[in-house]
Amino acid sequence: MAVRRFAIIAEADARTIEPGTTVELEAGGHVTPLARDTLAARRVTVVPAGTVDPALPTDLAPPATIARVAIGSDHSGVALKAALIDHLRKGGRHVEDVGTSGPEPVDYPDIAAAVAKLVARQQADAGIVIDGAGLGSAIAANKVRGIRAAMCTTSTLARYSREHNGANVLALGATLVTPAEARDIVDTWLSTPMREARYIRRLLKIRRLEGGT
């Protein structure tokens, strides 16, 4: 489907744009304040005209606006998860917590898969998975079709994982980051959109790998 291009996006236009897609705004164009809210609710990404490669599916890049976050952790990340849920809700985001909530050992692939599937089914705009180092949860989440999971220990990596790799699941290591560091990483990650066509194009190659080997 060709990307739609606008000079002005008013509320009435915004309601005609397919949720989760990307549209282009001409140079000097603008979005009305009411339309901005509607676009956010529909998780529409607005980029400068000429940025989108018309040969690419418009749902390749993750939603730029993240309202609904799925989160889960194994037993090692329960405290960090609670701190992040509190932080996300205070920031006005809807949070779906898939567990775990106690000290009993659980298997990180189960938790990571639960979060990943909510994101893959578009029941969440993004996911956060936590275990001791975050590495195993990232591996497991990446096994789910449509998921690009990145383990990030810094805000710089978090930004990079969105801009370059369109990560839609963030993996955190409960033994690697403090709650304050994790909040910074999460805030950066959630607020960084993926915009550049040359990077988005590479996601098509990742999608093709999901077809099986």
Place this chain on the structure above:
Amino acid sequence: MAVRRFAIIAEADARTIEPGTTVELEAGGHVTPLARDTLAARRVTVVPAGTVDPALPTDLAPPATIARVAIGSDHSGVALKAALIDHLRKGGRHVEDVGTSGPEPVDYPDIAAAVAKLVARQQADAGIVIDGAGLGSAIAANKVRGIRAAMCTTSTLARYSREHNGANVLALGATLVTPAEARDIVDTWLSTPMREARYIRRLLKIRRLEGGT
């Protein structure tokens, strides 16, 4: 298949053990020096009796001994890749280099998939993938069935990715680590086997996720 258990592993025994599998050694048991070489050549992992869960496939954990390494990088990691290939060959390992070798931009998913497929087909015992941050290559490699790829910035994470997650592909960020740091990370990663049944059991859940969602 039930795991085989030995009191003594002599050369003649070693030659009967399926390559790439894990066997148990009884308490007080021993392995003859000649058998040790044969086991290494056959990439057999020897663990204490009672460690292996007989309900688990014996090929879940990655080979403990890594003789053949597949390596690849995008344009940003060419220099680091060259340094690592030199280091690996000096260490006596066979290295297969899938490229790239020049400054022309290439797409990290292509390189990561090439390395991952060599490992998945057991044409290499382990793989190393490099791009700017290593995050994208880890995502792409994980899309290949049988691959567990971890992006590691420290030797501690590298050890953890093997012990806990049985990583068979290591992802490195050329902008994140110096060649000396990368050599340390690689050495730790290649020399750390996965031994604990409670961790190996979780790999079964990752394998199940590869069946599709």
